[in-house]
Amino acid sequence: MSEGFGSLLRCPDCDLLQVLPPLPRGGTARCRRCRAVLARRRRHGPENAYLLTLAAAPLFLIANLFPFLILDLPGGEQSSRLLSASWALLEHDMPVVGLLVFFLVFLAPLAVLTVDLLVLGPLSHGRRLPGAARLFRWAEHLRPWAMLDVYLLGIMVAYVKLRDMASIEFGTAFFAFLATLLLLVAADAVLEPSQVWERFGRQTRAALGALRSLGGLLSCHRCRQVLLPRPPPPGQELRCPRCGAVVHRREPAGIARSWAYLLAAAALYLPANILPVMTVTFLGETRTDTILSGVHELALAGMWPLAVLVFFASFVVPIVKMTGLAYLLVSVRLGRGAARGARTRLHRFIDYLGRWSMIDVFVIGLLAALVTAGEFATITPEPGAAAFALVVVLTMLASASFDTRLIWDSPRGTDDRRAPA
Ligand SMILES: [Zn+2]
Ligand SMILES: [Zn+2]
Structure with a gap:
């Protein structure tokens, strides 16, 4: 060097x-x-991210305005919009989950997209709006909550589940949604926050x-x-x-907050798995599904890859997240000095994995939105879905509150001089 x-x-x-x-x-x-x-x-990172986001913006609008999925049921044709999953949950007296889905697949992506346009556009021309640094900091915070990618997986699972029940078609909005997602993923890949911050100061x-x-x-x-x-x-x-954030040496009360979210999530984990997440009525037959019976159903229908995906996302990941975080919190409390690198990687893994557990919540919302043909076929969301959605949100918050720097604080305090040069 x-x-x-x-x-x-x-x-x-x-x-x-x-x-x-x-x-x-x-x-x-x-x-x-x-x-x-x-x-x-990245070469011209902020400029390229701006152009990709600019191309995604009108497509996101189209994705929200036109029919998304069209289902042909014995009781008539059902057409849904991108946000129908959210409305269906609201209509079935699940306001918290309905609003949560609205936030994750509309408000958060829209806010991030808007801020990126407002910040990166002027920045590519060497200018900046007043308060742009603050806005960008806020968007960085919000990014993991913009879940269009997780939503796409939910759509895929819902599609496969419905294929046997009725013929199903993708509308214009679905293709616009796919294009939006691809452009935003590309924008995310070229956008390097440190390059943006460097231009702010x-x-x-x-x-x-x-x-x-x-x-x-x-x-x-x-x-x-x-x-x-x-x-x-x-x-x-x-x-x-530079960005106006409050600076602390360590996140104050991060451990206490992390424990609080984690314990709340653990308390809801049992009802999330025992209570039914939805009721399915099809051609006069009614049955209720829990998360695990839904997985079983997929496996019985021979859809093994999807069964494995949902089993991991909905059952294994929450357990891994909760036990992993509890282990990290206890190890920090005990001031353990071993396996610091491995524990930091564990937290990174937990943090990355968290949002993907939302798949099942999206699937339930989508099914409830699409299958509303009275006695022929109706799918109703049940309270288990609300408990499960809260488990996912609470574990995400618990993971975000945990300050990994604590892992590296030896009982004698950090020592930069011992690091390799
Ligand atoms: Zn800062
Ligand atoms: Zn490091």
């Missing part, structure tokens, strides 16, 4: 202070202690040799700017000069 100046960064996962040399085009810098991705260099630079004396610097957990731990004006909190 050269002895020149580089970007000064604290790893967001393990808090190691390091100097990043200038990256080659297309290069990725990883933390030398925990292997977290610190920065990627330069990352602090330092020479490698200065690391020792800079050990006391704080890092903003949102935009990763490093700053001097100056005492804030009386009655105020220390704020990041």
Whole structure:
């Protein structure tokens, strides 16, 4: 590594202070202690992300306006819109889940898309709107909750479940939705937040040799700017000069919040699995399904890949998340020093996996929206679905509240000098 100046960064996962040399085009810098991705260099990243998002915006509108899925049932044709799953849940007296689905497949994606356009557009021309940094920070926070990709999997599962019941067609909106999703995934792949932050305000630079004396610097957990731990004006909190986030050395009360969300999720896990999630009436026959009987049903119908997918997303993942998080919380409480890298990777894995458990909630909403042909065929969501949706949300919040930097705090405190150079 050269002895020149580089970007000064604290790893967001393990808090190691390091100097990043200038990256080659297309290069990725990883933390030398925990292997977290610190920065990627994308050619014209913000510009390309802007263009892709701009192309996605009208398609997202089309996806919401036109018929999405059309189902031909003995009792008549049923046409649904993208958001019908949300309305169906609201109509069946499940306001919390209905609003949650509305938030995950409409409000959050719309908000992220709008902010990206408002921030990246002017930024590509060297300008910025007032408050743009704050907006972008907020959008970064919201990104995991924009669940169009998970929704697509839900649509696929619903489609396969309905195929035997009736003929089903994809409407214009479905293809617009697919195109929106592809463009947004591509935009996400080229958008490198550190490049956006760099344009809002330069990352602090330092020479490698200065690391020792800079050990006391704080890092903003949102935009990763490093700053001097100056005492804030009386009655105020220390704020990041670049993105405006409140800066703490460690997330205050993160452990307590994480435990609270985790325990609430654990308490709801049993009802989520015991209570029925939906009632299916088809040609005079009525049966109720729990999450596991739904999986069993898929397996009996010979749809093994889907049965395995739903079993993992709805049953295994919540258990892995809850036991994994409980283990992380206990290990931090006990001040364990072993397997820090593995524990950090475990948290990254749990954090990534969390949102995919939402599939079943989307499937139930979609089925309830599509199958409403009276005595011939009706699917009604049941309370188990609400309990399950809350388990997913609560475990996501529990995982987000856990500050992985605590794993690296040895009982004697962090020690940057011991890190390999
Ligand atoms: Zn690290
Ligand atoms: Zn910041």
